[in-house]
Amino acid sequence: MILYLLSLILAFIWVVITGSASLLNLIFGFALSTFALWIVRDEMSARGYLPRLGRILSLLALFFKELALSAWKVAMVVLRPRMDLKPGIFAFPLTVDRDFEITLLANLITLTPGTMSVDVSDDRKFLYVHAIDCSDVEAPKRDIANGFEKKIMEAFR
Amino acid sequence: MSAADTILFVAAWLGLALLVAAFLLTVWRVVRGPTLPDRVVALDMLVGIVIGFIALIAIRTGFTLYIDIAIALGLVGFLATVAFARFILASKGRQGAGVYSAGAPLQDTAPAPDATHVAARGARGKSAAKSAKVAARTSGKTSAKKSPKSLPASPAVAELASVPAASPAIAPGKAAEEKPSAKSIGKPANKSASKTVSKSTSKTRSKSAEKTAGKAVTKPGKPAKGE
Amino acid sequence: MDVVFAIFTAILILGGAAFALVAAIGLNRFPDVYSRMHAASKAGTVGSGLLLLAVGVHSGELSVLARALAGFFFFVLTAPVSAHLLAIAALKAGYSMSDKTVTNEME
Structure with missing residues (x-):
């Protein structure tokens, strides 16, 4: 069931991208996306994800808010006449442990104000994050833990 | 011209002006950027700015197909x-x-007689001409003067010679001094002091020179076997 | 109505170009590679993304707007990946951070 829905969504994206909203094109897009999903049939275990759509969307909203904020903050730092930066790398203790979640968290961190994920420790306990302003290490840690990590836990657990 | 058109016209021109400034600043970072990652970051940024240019052109000309070009x-x-x-x-x-420092240190790393040998043999085939070029690179101008046949390689030498002039902080003498220890260098040992970093790059440069010298020696072996 | 669309487009154009300029200035003012990546990956992405959105809004067609949105999403998704890859590559290759660095909990 979810696979049909997914291929329907992909078909809509196809229609949007190709830019001609005819029935024939929709059918072609459906066939194409079904084929594409068939290719990755072994990796598909997307059952039960639909109820979480709302929470995923809220994560997306948070992401765009943070992106706008982050670009603004970087702009402010750049335009400050006297630039006294205190850059540094801090280790963020991870609560999420699955590969997918760590990847998502790392990407989200990169687009938040003043932080950029650099590396994951070998035992996956820490995410090394480069920050423009490292004068107070605890503040960004708290922000990430209470913001993105919490949302990710809500959306995918 | 309606009011809407005027607003768009002015905004597009202002946007173009801002983008040109951004483009020039980024190019400056590409030219100056002290390290390779600096340049790569700036090149990445250049792509973003060019996408902005394409978007503005799409607005000014009305061809929305430009969006696809921007995505590509x-x-x-x-x-x-x-x-x-x-x-x-x-x-x-x-x-x-991959960056060669032309000058004194290269001459003693490359075995000069071998190189001239290669250069004299050079003009036969294309691959041989290539190895002649490498030889001319490694042994510097002396070998180029010795054999007239390696003349086609000399523009390449001139080109290479102009490269290090643009990049600062290379002391040729230093590279020659520290050549024996070149192989033991893994990565820059001292992370904070920039002076030691530049020193170690000159070390590694002499190492790379050694490598190419090795190539120049091994390459001529092949055409010799064919004869 | 036309004027409203035009003003909105103009705001998007100027905002995008301004962010691109700020990113370029940041690229020149920040002390080391890692902080420069902050400027390029955030302000730069937002700059080109806003300009793409401006094209979509300006055309007034849904299909064009959807394509512009798809492009915007694409840039936003790829920018952190490339920044992260560059950062880790530079770090592993041993490029040093600037002297102003206060903490490094990686060692």
Whole structure:
């Protein structure tokens, strides 16, 4: 069931991208996306994800808010006449442990104000994050833990 | 011209002006950027700015097809950055590899008689001409003068000679002094002091010079066997 | 109505170009590679993304806007990946951070 829905969504994206909203094109897009999903049939275990759509969307909203904020903050730092930066790398203790979640968290961190994920420790306990302003290490840690990590836990657990 | 058109016209021109300024600043970073990652970051940024240009052109001309071009360019830029990242990782411990410092230290690293030998043999085939070029590179101008047949390679030498002039902080004498220890260099030992970093790059440079010298020696072996 | 669309487009154009300029200035003012990546990956992405959105809004067609949105999403998704890859590559290759660095919990 979810696979049909997914291929329907992909078909809509196809229609949007190709830019001609005819029935024939929709059918072609459906066939194409079904084929594409068939290719990755072994990796598909997307059952039960639909109820979480709302929470995923809220994560997306948070992401765009943070992106706008982050670009603004970087702009402010750049335009400050006297630039006294205190850059540094801090280790963020991870609560999420699955590969997918760590990847998502790392990407989200990169687009938040003043932080950029650099590396994951070998035992996956820490995410090394480069920050423009490292004068107070605890503040960004708290922000990430209470913001993105919490949302990710809500959306995918 | 209606009010809406005027607003758009002015905004597009202002946007173009801002983008040109951004473009020039980024190019400046590409030219100056002290390290390879600096340049790659700036090149990545250049792709973003060019996408902005394409978007503005789409607005000014009304061809919305430009959006597809912008997306394609973004894809290419992303792949290029990923490839550059792999390259930086692959060149771990030998930063500055591929940049030749023409001058004194190269002459004693490259065996001069061998090189002239290669250069004299050079003009026969294309691959042989290539090895002649390498030989001319490694042994410097003396070998080029010795054999007239390696003349086609001399523009390449001139080109190479102009490269290090643009890049600062290379002391040729230093590279010659520290040549014996060149092989033991993994990555820059001292992370904070920039002076030691530049020193170690000159070390690694002499190492790369040794490498190419080795190539120049091994290459002529092949055409010799064919005869 | 036309004027409203035009003003909105103009705001998007100027905002995008301004962010691109700020990113370029940041690229020149920040002390080391890692902080420069902050400027390029955030302000730069937002700059080109806003300009793409401006094209979509300007055309007034849904299909064009959807394509512009798709492009915007694409840039936003790829920018952190490339920044992260570059950062880790530079770090592993041993490029040093600037003297102003206060903490490094990685060692």
